[in-house]
Amino acid sequence: MSLLEVTDLAVHLFTNRGVVRAVDGVSFSLDAGRSLGIVGESGCGKTMTALSLMRLIPEPPARIVSGSIRFDGEDVVTMSSPRLRALRGNQIGMIYQDPMTSLNPVFTVGEQIAEAVRLHRHDTRNAAWARAVEVLRLVGIPDPDRVASAYPHQLSGGMRQRVVIGMALACDPKLLVADEPTTALDVTIQAQILELLRRLQGELGTGIILITHDLGVIADLVDDVVVMYAGKLVEHAPVRRLFAAPRHPYTQGLLRSVPSLETREHRLLTIDGTVPPAHAMPNGCRFNPRCALVRDICHEQEPPLVDAGGGTQVACWALT
Amino acid sequence: MIGYILRRLLEVIPTVLLVLTLVFFALRIMPGDPAIAALGEFATPDAIARFREKLGLNQPLYMQYFGFIAQSLTADFGTSMNNGAPIGDLLGQALPYTISLALAATSIGIVIGLPLGAMTAVHRDGKLDAFGRLFALIGFSLPDFYFGILLLLVFSLHLDWFPMLGGGKGFFDQLHHLVLPAITLGLVMAAFTMRLTRSSLLEVLKRDYVRTARGKGVAERWVIFKHALRNALIPVTTGMGIYLLTTLSGTITVELVFSRPGLGTLLIGGVSARDYTLVQAGLVVFAFFVVVVNLLTDLLCAAIDPRITLR
Structure with a gap:
């Protein structure tokens, strides 16, 4: 049985300008100890997908309208709040995009980590604090005893993100969801944080879902990749396969637009056009206005996700 | 610290x-x-x-x-120009009435305003929120002298529950005399505190660290009262400090309405009798209040927000 099984997930935003289908029929699964990358441009629904896994989406305006998220066999979508709280921070840890804003400014980082430990393990105050210090050491913070008593504003961005990662790992979760964990950081710090995630995955065997818009980030960190476009899953493939033989025209475009030192392109290639506005999605395949391979059926029907060999699944009429 | x-x-x-x-x-x-x-x-x-x-x-x-x-x-203000009484004694008699009124009004403001503000923010646009909005509207639009007279008419004159005039003798009698004036000032304070808490908490509830707390499995009640409210209290404390200063002048009107022998009544008497030394001393005491309230506000903010002391 897989650790996480997302089936046909749909998250809609109910706004004044109409319903936005932020996540529309997305399915994927993850086995224990494995890792999955979710890639796409901003606004493609990847963060909504990540937040849905623990039902952390802002309600209202967002709501999970259909589908199921089975974690260890239990459906998160229909789970009672006490069960959900027992899951959050305990079985599933979350790393957020911006470490500058995701820590509470009025509590020390040690308190913030120990809080999760006390909640889920019912440890004493001292034991929870000791665990917080231990976790800080685990995520590579020098002098963790001192840092535990520091407030977030006394730490740098990279240190804060290590704290957030430590907080997510404090209760030994089976799954770690990282929502763009390096986007808000300097490039040198980005590499350190990615290295840390890689090391932790190896040491702890935690399942990881890594959400990013940066293909370079996932290349050597995840086993499988899901590519999302405008709320839809367009391609699902093992990571090597995705880089070696991308199938969907959108994935190909994404890979072409990654700058490379090996080819002698003078201009960086881009994908023509922009993501359509959320409340005015085209009929049929949502990528059709930007697609070079577009044909009549693309304007009429949404392409189903089909097997394309080599473990790749792709949703494109041109390939079926 | x-x-x-x-x-x-x-x-x-x-x-x-x-x-x-x-x-x-x-x-x-x-x-x-x-x-x-x-x-x-x-x-x-x-x-x-x-x-x-x-x-x-x-x-x-x-x-x-x-x-x-x-x-x-050295708190030596000399004697009154009018009747030769030592001003220190006059102030000593008047001050407890004003201080107790200001403290009682502030307590009412906090006890009613903070929880009501927090609850209206959490149940935004619900029935409680509508009630809170009505409460704030009434609190803000009723002038304190008018509201005081209204309370006097209903609870003193008709129902005879509370005394009409004076400050009372002895602890319980003074407490009895304090109720209506304290409510008069406290209601406005509560309305102000409620609005401030509501808007501040609504702002904080949108922050990322509130989501982080939920993501840790913290129960919603604690997300609000531990993680969000403490952050929301920083602007509320500052706002209430400023408001308390305006309330000090509010005590003057309320003391007049209820004929409380407080600092306001003493000052008004001094002004109309052109008792310069008395007015001078009264102003110094008011100014001293302002300094003390500002200091306490700052220290309270620093106790809530660790970022302040380290700046």
Whole structure:
């Protein structure tokens, strides 16, 4: 049985300008100890997908309208709040995009980590604090005893993100969801944080879902990749396969637009056009206005996700 | 934190000196001679000269100024120009009534305003929120003198639950006399606190760290009362400090309405009798209040928000 099984997930935003289908029929699964990358441009629904896994989406305006998220066999979508709280921070840890804003400014980082430990393990105050210090050491913070008593504003961005990662790992979760964990950081710090995630995955065997818009980030960190476009899953493939033989025209475009030192392109290639506005999605395949391979059926029907060999699944009429 | 407290205490010194200077010169540039005001237009030049000498008004201005500063700092305000009573005694009698009123009103404001503000923010646009909005509207739009008279009419005159006038003798009687004036001032304070808490908490609830707390599995009640409210309290504390200062002048009206023998009543009496020394002392005491309230507000903010002391 897989650790996480997302089936046909749909998250809609109910706004004044109409319903936005932020996540529309997305399915994927993850086995224990494995890792999955979710890639796409901003606004493609990847963060909504990540937040849905623990039902952390802002309600209202967002709501999970259909589908199921089975974690260890239990459906998160229909789970009672006490069960959900027992899951959050305990079985599933979350790393957020911006470490500058995701820590509470009025509590020390040690308190913030120990809080999760006390909640889920019912440890004493001292034991929870000791665990917080231990976790800080685990995520590579020098002098963790001192840092535990520091407030977030006394730490740098990279240190804060290590704290957030430590907080997510404090209760030994089976799954770690990282929502763009390096986007808000300097490039040198980005590499350190990615290295840390890689090391932790190896040491702890935690399942990881890594959400990013940066293909370079996932290349050597995840086993499988899901590519999302405008709320839809367009391609699902093992990571090597995705880089070696991308199938969907959108994935190909994404890979072409990654700058490379090996080819002698003078201009960086881009994908023509922009993501359509959320409340005015085209009929049929949502990528059709930007697609070079577009044909009549693309304007009429949404392409189903089909097997394309080599473990790749792709949703494109041109390939079926 | 201790360093911060010391620093803030040191900063009080120039503030107090500045305030005393302003009070001194404000009274000196007021038109009219205090001696003539006190003795009447037909006083003999001899009497006026004696009066001026007694009050030190014949000395050069800078001597008067330093004398005044020294007296103020030692809380020696001299005697009333009108009846010769020591001003220190007058203030000592009046102050407890004003301080108890301000404290009671603030307590009512916090006890009603904070929870109501928090609950209306959490149940935004619900029935409770509508009630809260109505409450704030009433609290803000009723002038305190009018509301005070209304309370007097209903609860003193018709129902006879509370006394009409005065400050009361003995602890329980004084408490009994305090209820209506405290409600009069406290209602506005509660309305203000409620609005401030509501908007501040709504803002904080959108922050990422609130989501982080939920993501850790913290129960919603604790997300709000531990993680969000403490952050929301920072602007609320500052706002209430400022508001408390305006309430101090509010005590003057309320004391008049309820005939409480407090500082406001004493000052109004001093002004209408042109009792310069009394008014001067009253202003110093009010200014002292302002400094103390500001200091307490700052220290409270620093206790809530660790970022303040480390700046």
